[in-house]
Amino acid sequence: MLDKYGVGQDPLCYPGTTVLRNRLDLTDDQALHAAERTLSEIAAGSIDFALPPYDLTYLQRIHRTLFEDVYEWAGELRTVDISKGGTHFCNVTRIEPEAKKLFRQLEAANWYEGMSRQQLVSAVAELYGDLNMVHPFREGNGRAQRILFDHIIVNAGYEISWWQVDEGEWIQANIDAVTCDYQTMTNIFQRCIGQAIR
Numbered sequence: 001m002l003d004k005y006g007v008g009q010d011p012l013c014y015p016g017t018t019v020l021r022n023r024l025d026l027t028d029d030q031a032l033h034a035a036e037r038t039l040s041e042i043a044a045g046s047i048d049f050a051l052p053p054y055d056l057t058y059l060q061r062i063h064r065t066l067f068e069d070v071y072e073w074a075g076e077l078r079t080v081d082i083s084k085g086g087t088h089f090c091n092v093t094r095i096e097p098e099a100k101k102l103f104r105q106l107e108a109a110n111w112y113e114g115m116s117r118q119q120l121v122s123a124v125a126e127l128y129g130d131l132n133m134v135h136p137f138r139e140g141n142g143r144a145q146r147i148l149f150d151h152i153i154v155n156a157g158y159e160i161s162w163w164q165v166d167e168g169e170w171i172q173a174n175i176d177a178v179t180c181d182y183q184t185m186t187n188i189f190q191r192c193i194g195q196a197i198r
Helices: 027-043 056-066 091-106 115-135 141-155 167-180 183-192
Strands: 158-162 193-196
Touching: 027 056, 027 141, 056 091, 056 141, 056 183, 115 141, 115 167, 115 183, 115 193, 141 158, 158 167, 167 183
Parallel strands: none
Antiparallel strands: 158 193
């Protein structure tokens, strides 16, 4: 039986199902999704902004805080290869090296501090698309990554709001980024990144 990520019988799922094992013992995917969303939204309120450095460990802490009430493995890197639709995410053996490479590039760019708004829009669009391809966690990558990018963008001196993101456009932006086409992602960040913080 293939799950939504195409990995077959995932050891993190209940036997014979595509439902991830969870602390709530929910065996219905829709119920789990609803509980996960509610609990992660509550947990997000406890994540404080922090200054750089931003790295894979920082992203893992965000993920752990968001999902520790739902999954035992919250904050841990995934151990199975996954795909969604026609997109195959980073092989498990490459998660750490690829993520570290991206975070080194972010550090080399001085965390995007001092960039103009347009430079920032382009830089975060590309980084977001590339980091999404790494997809370090079994579930919850998007939510953890958006909080990370909140911190990156605020640290760079700009406001950020995700309210103007259409789900279909967001999915397409991430699909386009697989082939290094960042235009749709750039369009989204053009709307989401606000004015410079005074």
